[in-house]
Amino acid sequence: MKTVHVLYENADWLPPLTEALASRGLDVVEHFIDGGSIDISSPPPEGIFLNRMSPSSHTRGHQAGVVFMGEYLAWLESWGRRVINGSEAFALEVSKVRQHAVLQSAAILTPKTIAVIGLEAMRDAARSLTPPFITKHNQGGKGLGVQLFSSHAALDATLDAGGYDNSPDSVNLLQQYIEPSEPFITRVEIVDGEFLYALRSSTEGGFELCPADACSIEDAFCPVGTQADSGKFGIRHDVTADDPLVKRLIALCRSHRIDVAGIEFVEDAHGNRYVYDINGTTNFNSAVEAAHGFHGMGAIADLCVRELDGLGAAAAR
Ligand SMILES: Nc1ncnc2c1ncn2[C@@H]1O[C@H](COP(=O)(O)OP(=O)(O)O)[C@@H](O)[C@H]1O
Ligand SMILES: [Mg+2]
Structure with missing residues (x-):
C-alpha cells in the first residue's frame, strides 16, 4: 500500500x-x-x-x-x-526573518524590515523606519501581530498600553508599510515547482488574510474556508507562469526545497511588487478554485503519487 x-x-x-x-x-x-x-x-x-x-x-x-x-x-x-x-x-515557514533573508539573496524586492527581540527594543528600533510602518510576528500566520502605525508615538502608546501581543517566539518585525495601489494583495500558489494560479485577496477588511475555507468561517479574512467566496478572493489572470516574479519565486522554492507554497506580494503605486510572506502550509479556497477549475490539494496529492512511484521504482532496482 x-x-x-x-x-x-x-x-x-x-x-x-x-x-x-x-x-x-x-x-x-x-x-x-x-x-x-x-x-x-x-x-x-x-x-x-x-x-x-x-x-x-x-x-x-x-x-x-x-x-x-x-x-x-x-x-x-x-x-x-x-x-x-x-x-x-x-524552518522558513516559522520565521519571517529567514523568509526575508532568502528573498533578499534571491534579489526579490522585500519591504525594509527590522527584527526585534523582546518588546522593549521596539520603540528605539522603530525610529529607523519612516512612518507608516507595520509590526508583525516572526512566527506569523493569519495576520497575527500585524498592526499599522502612522507615527512613532502611536507605537509607543500601544506598547505603553500593553496593546501589542508578542510573537510566540518573542521575535517581532518592524516593516515598511507598502501602500497597495489597489486594495488587494496577491498570493502565488506553487506546488512542486509549478505555478498553479495567483489569488487576489482584498485588504479592505484588514490584515488577517488566510484563504482557507476553515478560516473563512472562523476568521473573517482567512482564505482557506468553504464559505469563502465572499468576494474577498478572486483569481488574477494577469499573473501567469511567464511572469518574471513568478519565475523567481519558483526558483526560490526549488533552491530551498519548498514543495508547497503560497507566496504573497503587494504592489505599490509605482508598480513595484514587494514580496513579504512565504506560506508553506498553504490552504486553498475551494469556492474560488471550483469557480475557475483549479485544485491545489489535487496538485499536492499528485506530487505524493509521483514521490511514492519514485520510491517504488527505486525499491525495484
Ligand atoms: N509590508 C507590508 N505593507 C503593506 N501591507 C502588509 C505588509 N506586510 C503585511 N501586510 C498586510 O498584512 C497581511 C498579513 O501580513 P503577513 O506578513 O502576510 O502575515 P501572516 O504570515 O500572518 O499572513 C498581508 O496579507 C497584507 O495585507
Ligand atoms: Mg500572509
Missing part, C-alpha cells in the same frame, strides 16, 4: 487534503503533532510524509507541536524519509 503520513495540528484543514489523497488511491495515516509520544529509537514507518504544521498553531494551543515538528522532521530525514515541505521549508 502506498502510504502518505500527514503530520498536522489543525484537523479542520485536513478533509480537502485527505479526500484528494484518497481519490488517488493512497493510504492516508494522520499524525496529530502536539502531545503524545514518538519512539525515536525505532525507524519511522515506510511511506512519505507531508508536513502540514502551521505557524498559527499556537492560536489553537499547539505551539509545542511547532517546536517538536522541527525535531521530528530532523529524525525523519535522518532516516532518509521523503518529507513534503521538510525541515528546510519548515
Whole structure:
C-alpha cells in the first residue's frame, strides 16, 4: 500500500487534503503533532510524509507541536524519509526573518524590515523606519501581530498600553508599510515547482488574510474556508507562469526545497511588487478554485503519487 503520513495540528484543514489523497488511491495515516509520544529509537514507518504544521498553531494551543515538528522532521530525514515541505521549508515557514533573508539573496524586492527581540527594543528600533510602518510576528500566520502605525508615538502608546501581543517566539518585525495601489494583495500558489494560479485577496477588511475555507468561517479574512467566496478572493489572470516574479519565486522554492507554497506580494503605486510572506502550509479556497477549475490539494496529492512511484521504482532496482 502506498502510504502518505500527514503530520498536522489543525484537523479542520485536513478533509480537502485527505479526500484528494484518497481519490488517488493512497493510504492516508494522520499524525496529530502536539502531545503524545514518538519512539525515536525505532525507524519511522515506510511511506512519505507531508508536513502540514502551521505557524498559527499556537492560536489553537499547539505551539509545542511547532517546536517538536522541527525535531521530528530532523529524525525523519535522518532516516532518509521523503518529507513534503521538510525541515528546510519548515524552518522558513516559522520565521519571517529567514523568509526575508532568502528573498533578499534571491534579489526579490522585500519591504525594509527590522527584527526585534523582546518588546522593549521596539520603540528605539522603530525610529529607523519612516512612518507608516507595520509590526508583525516572526512566527506569523493569519495576520497575527500585524498592526499599522502612522507615527512613532502611536507605537509607543500601544506598547505603553500593553496593546501589542508578542510573537510566540518573542521575535517581532518592524516593516515598511507598502501602500497597495489597489486594495488587494496577491498570493502565488506553487506546488512542486509549478505555478498553479495567483489569488487576489482584498485588504479592505484588514490584515488577517488566510484563504482557507476553515478560516473563512472562523476568521473573517482567512482564505482557506468553504464559505469563502465572499468576494474577498478572486483569481488574477494577469499573473501567469511567464511572469518574471513568478519565475523567481519558483526558483526560490526549488533552491530551498519548498514543495508547497503560497507566496504573497503587494504592489505599490509605482508598480513595484514587494514580496513579504512565504506560506508553506498553504490552504486553498475551494469556492474560488471550483469557480475557475483549479485544485491545489489535487496538485499536492499528485506530487505524493509521483514521490511514492519514485520510491517504488527505486525499491525495484
Ligand atoms: N509590508 C507590508 N505593507 C503593506 N501591507 C502588509 C505588509 N506586510 C503585511 N501586510 C498586510 O498584512 C497581511 C498579513 O501580513 P503577513 O506578513 O502576510 O502575515 P501572516 O504570515 O500572518 O499572513 C498581508 O496579507 C497584507 O495585507
Ligand atoms: Mg500572509
